[in-house]
Structures are given as C-alpha cells and as structure tokens.
Amino acid sequence: MASFDAMAPGKEADFETILSLQLWSLRHLGDLEAQLAAAADAGxxxxxxxxxxxxxxxxLKAGLAKNNLSAPSGHIGMxxxxxxxxxTVDACGQVGMTRLYMPAFSEVERVGDAEHWRSLGRELGEVATRLAENGITLGYHNHFWEFDVLDNGETALANLFAGAEGTPLAWQADIAWIARGGADPVAFMERYASILNAAHVKDQAPEGEKADEDGWCDVGTGILDWPKLWEQARRFGAEYMVVEHDNPADPFAFAANSHAYLARMARSGN
Structure with a gap:
C-alpha cells in the first residue's frame, strides 16, 4: 500500500477535521435527528x-449542535x-455551510453532445458566480456517466468543466464512481487539480460481490487502493474527504467501520 506524503493527514487531529460523512448513506436509519446522532456515534x-x-x-441546526457536529459542505439539486x-443561501448561512456540490443533472439533461454538456457547465458556472458573491463555493459532483466520450473526443465531464472555465465552479471528485466509469481517478484529479477541492471516499467490492449493496462495500474492504487514492486526492487539492456508500445494508456499521479503517490508516500512514 502507498504511504501518505506531506499533503496527507499524519495526525489524528488533522484527520478528524477533514473527514466527513455524506448523510445520504444514513437515510434508512430514520429521520434527520437519528442520522446525525448515528454519525456522531460512528466517530x-x-x-x-x-x-x-x-x-x-x-x-438541522439543532441536530448539529446537539451532536457536536459541523457541516462545512452539502449537496444540492439543480x-x-x-x-x-x-x-439555499440563507440556510447555508444558518449552519456555516460554505460549500455546495451539485451531484447530478436529470436523466433527460444528461443526454447530449459536447456542446450540450458545455452549456450545462456554463449554467453551473453562472450559478457558482452568484453563490461566490454570498461566500459559498459551488462545485460539481460526478457519477459514472460523465466519463462517456462525446463527439469531440472529450468526456462529458471535460466538456462541462470547459463550459464553466473562468468561473468559480469547483469539483468534488467521487473517486469510486470515476473508477466504475472506466477512467483513471488519479489522472482526472491531476488534470483538474486547479478546481478539485473535495473528494468522496467509497469502496467497490470485488466483482460479483455485494450485489444487494449495488457493488459497494465498507471503505478498506474493497478493491480500491485507498491509501494511494487518499494521498493523491489530498495532493491534488481535496480539502475534505467525505465517506459515502450509496446503498449500505447496515448504514451504521458501514459508517463506523469505514471511520475506524480510515483512522487507522491516518495514524499508521499506510
């Protein structure tokens, strides 16, 4: 396994201030209060x-305070x-949220050529500019479909970012979705290091396993080399690392086990 370089967290205190949990992973545990309590209990x-x-x-504000949690970032639909x-700006201000990530266009809007994806990028860039005026950074969060190669020989993601060029639009790299999309996560993070500011941490089970969880698994139990990927994500600009599982069979166990693995990884450096 790869070792952390100077960009990776070498101390537990550093680790805890950059590691977050996407609450979508806990949606089956009950209401928002139950989800926040579970996140805190998982570490x-x-x-x-x-x-x-x-x-x-x-x-949300009450639950964060009760469980001694912070929410520096959130996901927001188009x-x-x-x-x-x-x-949305007002809500972010009430909880100190300074980063928003738009995770997916509708299925209809995902279909189109290079110019279509560039137009989506232009729209996101315009919104990013408006949010920046209110102290909020807007980023795009990928899945797998953005790695289809379009008519100009570039991926949908590359065209989206080209459309937003010159705006404050950032990128939250979902590393496992990049891999599932057939692309190289490290290569894409290096290419877009100038806008990368966060990453999602999830793991992919070996082929044929965890079908009931859509092929995902607890971080550290799958096929992705997370010591290397963490190191590279941090190296190329990810300031927050956000744990996620799209469909965990046991949401709390996933959250706790993944936190424990990443904490050990951070302490040992490999």
Missing part, C-alpha cells in the same frame, strides 16, 4: 447534508439552484 465530527436537509434548517437559490 465523525463533520457531516455532509443533502438538499432536503436545508429545507428543514431548524432541525432544481433548488434554479428555483430556491436565495433560500
């Missing part, structure tokens, strides 16, 4: 809410960016 100090949580901001931007 996390940071969480990443989803857009729906920003629409129950008083509960519909909210298009129709609820001022409300």
């Amino acid at each position: 996390y100090r940071l969480v990443e809410p989803i857009g729906a949580h920003l629409q129950e901001i008083e509960r 519909a909210d960016l298009r129709t609820r931007l001022s409300e």
Whole structure:
C-alpha cells in the first residue's frame, strides 16, 4: 500500500477535521435527528447534508449542535439552484455551510453532445458566480456517466468543466464512481487539480460481490487502493474527504467501520 506524503493527514487531529460523512448513506436509519446522532456515534465530527436537509434548517441546526457536529459542505439539486437559490443561501448561512456540490443533472439533461454538456457547465458556472458573491463555493459532483466520450473526443465531464472555465465552479471528485466509469481517478484529479477541492471516499467490492449493496462495500474492504487514492486526492487539492456508500445494508456499521479503517490508516500512514 502507498504511504501518505506531506499533503496527507499524519495526525489524528488533522484527520478528524477533514473527514466527513455524506448523510445520504444514513437515510434508512430514520429521520434527520437519528442520522446525525448515528454519525456522531460512528466517530465523525463533520457531516455532509443533502438538499432536503436545508429545507428543514431548524432541525438541522439543532441536530448539529446537539451532536457536536459541523457541516462545512452539502449537496444540492439543480432544481433548488434554479428555483430556491436565495433560500439555499440563507440556510447555508444558518449552519456555516460554505460549500455546495451539485451531484447530478436529470436523466433527460444528461443526454447530449459536447456542446450540450458545455452549456450545462456554463449554467453551473453562472450559478457558482452568484453563490461566490454570498461566500459559498459551488462545485460539481460526478457519477459514472460523465466519463462517456462525446463527439469531440472529450468526456462529458471535460466538456462541462470547459463550459464553466473562468468561473468559480469547483469539483468534488467521487473517486469510486470515476473508477466504475472506466477512467483513471488519479489522472482526472491531476488534470483538474486547479478546481478539485473535495473528494468522496467509497469502496467497490470485488466483482460479483455485494450485489444487494449495488457493488459497494465498507471503505478498506474493497478493491480500491485507498491509501494511494487518499494521498493523491489530498495532493491534488481535496480539502475534505467525505465517506459515502450509496446503498449500505447496515448504514451504521458501514459508517463506523469505514471511520475506524480510515483512522487507522491516518495514524499508521499506510
């Protein structure tokens, strides 16, 4: 396994201030209060809410305070960016959230040529500019479909970023989705190091395993080399590392086991 370089967390205190948990992973545990309590019990100090949580901001604010959690980043749908931007800015301000990531366009909007994806990038870039005026960084969060090669020989993701060039749009790299999309996560993070500011940490089970969990597994139990990937993500600009599982059979066990593995990795340096 690869060792951490100077960009990786070598101390437990550093580790805890950059490691977060995407609350989508805990959605089957109950309401928001139950999810926040579970995140804290699993060892996390940071969480990443989803857009729906920003629409129950008083509960989110109370739950964060009760469980001694912070939420420096969150996910937000394109519909909210298009129709609820001022409300979203206000909600972010109430909980100190300074980063938002848009995780997916609708299935209809994903279909198109290079110019179509560039137009999506231009739209996101315009929203990113407006949010930056309010102290919030907007980024794009990838899945796998953005790595299809389009008519100009570039991936959908490359075209999206080209459309947003010159704007404050950032990138939250979902490393496991890059790998599942057939691309090289390290190569893409290096190419877009100028806009990379966060990454999602998830693991892929060996082929044919964990079908009931969509092929995902606890971090550290799959086929991805997380010591190397963590090191490279940090090297190329990821300031927060956000643990996620899209469909865990046991959400709390996933969160706790992944935290324990990453804490050991950070302490040992490999």
